[in-house]
Amino acid sequence: MKYVIGIDLGTSAVKILLINQNGEVCHEVSKSYPLIQEKSGYSEQNPEEWVEKTAQGLAELVQQFQGNVDDIEGISFSGQMHGLVLLDEEHQVLRNTILWNDTRTTEQCRQINEIVGTDRLLEITKNPALEGFTLPKLLWVKQYEPEVFEKAHVFMLPKDYLRYRMTGEIHSEYSDAAGTLLLNVSKKTWSTEICELVGIKSELCPPLVESHQLVGTITSDFANWTGLSESVKVFAGGADNACGAIGSGILSEGRTLCSIGTSGVVLSYEERNDQDFQGKVHYFNHGEENAFYTMGVTLAAGYSLSWFKDTFAEKEEFEQLLQGIDQVPAGANGLLFTPYLVGERTPHADSVIRGSFIGMDASHKRRDFVRAVLEGITFSLNESIEIFRENGKTIDTIVSIGGGAKNEAWLQIQADIFNANIVKLSSEQGPGMGAAMLAAFGCGWFSSLLECANKFIEPVKTYQPVKENVAQYQKLFGIYKQVYEQTKVLNEQLQEFRK
Numbered sequence: 226m227k228y229v230i231g232i233d234l235g236t237s238a239v240k241i242l243l244i245n246q247n248g249e250v251c252h253e254v255s256k257s258y259p260l261i262q263e264k265s266g267y268s269e270q271n272p273e274e275w276v277e278k279t280a281q282g283l284a285e286l287v288q289q290f291q292g293n294v295d296d297i298e299g300i301s302f303s304g305q306m307h308g309l310v311l312l313d314e315e316h317q318v319l320r321n322t323i324l325w326n327d328t329r330t331t332e333q334c335r336q337i338n339e340i341v342g343t344d345r346l347l348e349i350t351k352n353p354a355l356e357g358f359t360l361p362k363l364l365w366v367k368q369y370e371p372e373v374f375e376k377a378h379v380f381m382l383p384k385d386y387l388r389y390r391m392t393g394e395i396h397s398e399y400s401d402a403a404g405t406l407l408l409n410v411s412k413k414t415w416s417t418e419i420c421e422l423v424g425i426k427s428e429l430c431p432p433l434v435e436s437h438q439l440v441g442t443i444t445s446d447f448a449n450w451t452g453l454s455e456s457v458k459v460f461a462g463g464a465d466n467a468c469g470a471i472g473s474g475i476l477s478e479g480r481t482l483c484s485i486g487t488s489g490v491v492l493s494y495e496e497r498n499d500q501d502f503q504g505k506v507h508y509f510n511h512g513e514e515n516a517f518y519t520m521g522v523t524l525a526a527g528y529s530l531s532w533f534k535d536t537f538a539e540k541e542e543f544e545q546l547l548q549g550i551d552q553v554p555a556g557a558n559g560l561l562f563t564p565y566l567v568g569e570r571t572p573h574a575d576s577v578i579r580g581s582f583i584g585m586d587a588s589h590k591r592r593d594f595v596r597a598v599l600e601g602i603t604f605s606l607n608e609s610i611e612i613f614r615e616n617g618k619t620i621d622t623i624v625s626i627g628g629g630a631k632n633e634a635w636l637q638i639q640a641d642i643f644n645a646n647i648v649k650l651s652s653e654q655g656p657g658m659g660a661a662m663l664a665a666f667g668c669g670w671f672s673s674l675l676e677c678a679n680k681f682i683e684p685v686k687t688y689q690p691v692k693e694n695v696a697q698y699q700k701l702f703g704i705y706k707q708v709y710e711q712t713k714v715l716n717e718q719l720q721e722f723r724k
């Protein structure tokens with residue numbers, strides 16, 4: 226039996242899956258790392274931490290593995306998107322990575338809009354300038370840390386840096402490059418036009434490859450560190466949402482995904498590169514060659530729940546915190562939560578807005594708050610679904626993955642709020658599975674990703690919407706949507722008091 230490894234470099238943790246040729250998860254390791262949040266709106270990580278935790282995880286996985294290590298044939302990656310890793314000429318990291326959920330770059334987004342023009346930007350990159358994307362981060366470093374920027378030789382995305390440390394080879398691939406705001410998404414080339422306009426040397430952009438492309442083998446140092454064989458083939462991999470889509474079988478038109486990790490996304494497969502959502506949702510290259518996807522993003526989805534847990538129930542596990550929420554009625558007894566803890570992306574691209582609990586009552590218990598948090602996150606994702614539906618998409622079935630798909634009551638809440646069937650898969654680790662599938666396809670085990678999906682992906686349960694809950698949530702969603710407008714000015718006034 227042969228095996229592949231899928232490494233998902235998430236925001237909360239690196240998750241590593243060992244998968245056999247039947248698509249069975251044989252071993253699973255997860256190693257977490259913290260966010261560095263020096264100020265309100267800032268979010269960074271130390272790339273060295275990703276490398277160390279991945280190496281530790283792989284070493285643990287190899288130790289647990291009973292078979293012959295030479296039978297592990299391929300490795301590929303899925304990674305949190307947009308994060309800026311800057312390397313100098315010696316390929317040393319110049320500063321901490323500025324992450325996708327860091328919103329310090331509103332000023333740089335305005336500059337990009339002024340210099341490139343919003344229409345031209347949309348034409349080339351298919352996306353508007355948003356704080357989370359990589360180009361505004363590059364411009365922020367150029368403006369505020371010129372001594373760092375001067376030394377920059379190449380920029381990389383998180384999983385591309387990890388792969389570089391494992392192989393010594395520097396590459397980017399289209400699905401992650403699409404989230405930089407520097408890629409011409411239809412032509413699949415770095416945009417020299419944008420680089421020139423904003424004053425970024427195009428040599429900073431790494432060479433581009435396809436997600437399933439073989440980029441090398443692991444270095445002898447990394448092999449010694451982990452126990453892996455030096456001959457294991459390394460494939461480029463993809464953005465976590467592209468990989469989540471592959472790992473959930475979102476490989477044809479009409480298929481929709483909901484992924485609740487640190488962020489939350491609703492994603493839809495696109496065959497074509499010329500749909501027009503006027504930048505209301507992200508439009509990126511898929512990890513499948515020449516395919517695309519559109520996506521709405523809630524910045525603090527799982528993060529809202531983990532924030533609540535860390536703040537009010539630090540010592541408890543998620544399972545304990547979520548106990549009993551199925552006994553709280555839909556609507557959490559009149560308590561509403563908006564998950565804008567670090568600002569928002571879809572449908573409100575707003576780095577200043579912050580979250581709220583509306584309707585707190587003396588009768589509310591902790592579990593009402595927990596249910597309200599889950600419902601608020603799900604309402605936020607429903608705003609993305611609403612955009613898709615308003616643009617003519619039929620969304621009646623959604624595959625749900627990510628840490629959020631571990632809880633049955635939350636899956637039912639998703640069915641009721643989205644008014645769609647929710648499909649749970651045998652593994653909620655869609656991005657890691659997608660990465661492993663890219664390795665399996667790259668190794669030649671299958672003639673297409675779709676063929677691999679048919680073998681590897683196993684739906685285990687479907688949650689159907691309950692009519693009474695759907696009606697209740699439709700009323701509540703109308704109220705939820707008003708909270709943004711009603712709290713926007715208040716949050717602008719509060720901004721000067723933030724850390």
Ligand SMILES: Nc1ncnc2c1ncn2[C@@H]1O[C@H](COP(=O)(O)OP(=O)(O)O)[C@@H](O)[C@H]1O
Nearest residue numbers: 235236237238486487527530531543627628629
């Ligand atoms: N048992 C659970 N039930 C519900 N949600 C959970 C559970 N365990 C983790 N989560 C949620 O999943 C999130 C992490 O999901 P994950 O997909 O691993 O994220 P990432 O890829 O961003 O690291 C946490 O922030 C938490 O909100």
Ligand SMILES: O=C(CO)[C@@H](O)[C@H](O)COP(=O)(O)O
Nearest residue numbers: 235236305306325486487488
């Ligand atoms: O910014 C985005 C997508 O545009 C995020 O979805 C990141 O890709 C992080 O993903 P998770 O760590 O939440 O999976």
